[in-house]
Amino acid sequence: MAVFKPENVEDFYEIGEVLGSGHFAQVRKVHERATGTYWAGKFLKIRKNACSRLGLDRSRLEEEVDILHAIQHPNIITLKDVFESRAEVVLVLELVTGGELFDFIAEKENLLESEAIEFMEQILKGLGFMHSKNIVHFDLKPENIMLSDRVAPHPNIKLIDFGLAHRFHQGEEYRSSSGTPQYIAPEVITSDPLSTAADMWSIGVITFILLSGLSPFQGDTDDETLRNIIVMNYEFAAQHFSMTSSMAKDFIQKLLVKDPSERMTAEECLLHPWIKPITRTQVAK
Numbered sequence: 001m002a003v004f005k006p007e008n009v010e011d012f013y014e015i016g017e018v019l020g021s022g023h024f025a026q027v028r029k030v031h032e033r034a035t036g037t038y039w040a041g042k043f044l045k046i047r048k049n050a051c052s053r054l055g056l057d058r059s060r061l062e063e064e065v066d067i068l069h070a071i072q073h074p075n076i077i078t079l080k081d082v083f084e085s086r087a088e089v090v091l092v093l094e095l096v097t098g099g100e101l102f103d104f105i106a107e108k109e110n111l112l113e114s115e116a117i118e119f120m121e122q123i124l125k126g127l128g129f130m131h132s133k134n135i136v137h138f139d140l141k142p143e144n145i146m147l148s149d150r151v152a153p154h155p156n157i158k159l160i161d162f163g164l165a166h167r168f169h170q171g172e173e174y175r176s177s178s179g180t181p182q183y184i185a186p187e188v189i190t191s192d193p194l195s196t197a198a199d200m201w202s203i204g205v206i207t208f209i210l211l212s213g214l215s216p217f218q219g220d221t222d223d224e225t226l227r228n229i230i231v232m233n234y235e236f237a238a239q240h241f242s243m244t245s246s247m248a249k250d251f252i253q254k255l256l257v258k259d260p261s262e263r264m265t266a267e268e269c270l271l272h273p274w275i276k277p278i279t280r281t282q283v284a285k
């Protein structure tokens with residue numbers, strides 16, 4: 001069992017304002033007493049025993065911490081410290097101040113293709129790095145993609161929330177029904193073995209949203225959304241995609257593929273002409 005620092009987190013950090021909260025977790029701004037640096041503290045309630053339904057399972061949290069320790073990348077949030085008290089664990093994380101990509105899109109409705117490409121390239125670099133270490137996020141969505149500084153001309157992307165992430169071991173078969181309906185791959189719904197390809201489906205959905213402001217499979221209920229995914233019921237509606245390049249639509253179509261083995265990988269996405277246009281000299285050859 002992983003051992004986290006038993007010291008009181010408040011001996012080292014002044015606890016500040018709430019940045020956001022979820023079921024069993026709250027994110028707060030924290031001020032490091034020794035250096036004056038600001039960080040983000042993710043405060044998690046941990047189940048007191050296996051029978052309790054209140055709080056998060058500790059083994060799940062240990063996997064999240066192991067994964068965060070294993071992936072140091074400019075486009076993935078950095079974990080600095082972990083403290084544990086009676087029924088609470090605190091992850092001290094790199095603070096990002098640009099908010100969620102979700103809010104950035106909401107304010108702009110949809111992005112220019114050039115802006116979407118810049119964001120997508122960074123997301124794919126972080127994802128490609130994770131996948132190269134056999135780590136899969138399993139909950140990619142605009143809310144879990146944050147911007148370092150939204151007013152910067154080229155905001156830096158940070159992937160967060162590895163609460164559903166999994167590190168695959170050689171030959172392991174892994175199934176999970178967790179995730180957010182709008183973004184989950186068909187194989188998650190049908191409880192088939194999962195792989196890094198499940199993240200690539202989510203990237204297809206996120207790209208569709210970045211360019212149109214619409215969610216390709218969203219129905220009036222979660223059941224309807226899941227049905228739409230299984231039957232691949234989506235379209236590039238003319239009124240929302242009339243100005244979208246054919247390359248962008250080709251990129252999405254090569255990700256929203258039912259067979260996981262046929263989907264583009266993160267590395268293939270980074271070489272797709274929508275992300276990496278063929279240069280004049282390449283054309284001349």
Ligand SMILES: COc1cc(-c2ccc3ncc(-c4cccc([C@@H](O)NCCN(C)C)c4)n3n2)ccc1O
Pocket residue numbers: 019020021022027040042077093094095096097099100143144160161162163
């Ligand atoms: C590593 O895992 C997480 C990191 C963070 C994180 C890391 C750094 C950081 N700097 C600022 C914030 C922040 C700012 C406003 C709201 C939130 C949070 O409540 N919403 C994040 C997305 N949500 C859907 C998990 C987080 N964060 N959040 C949040 C949730 C996580 O599961």
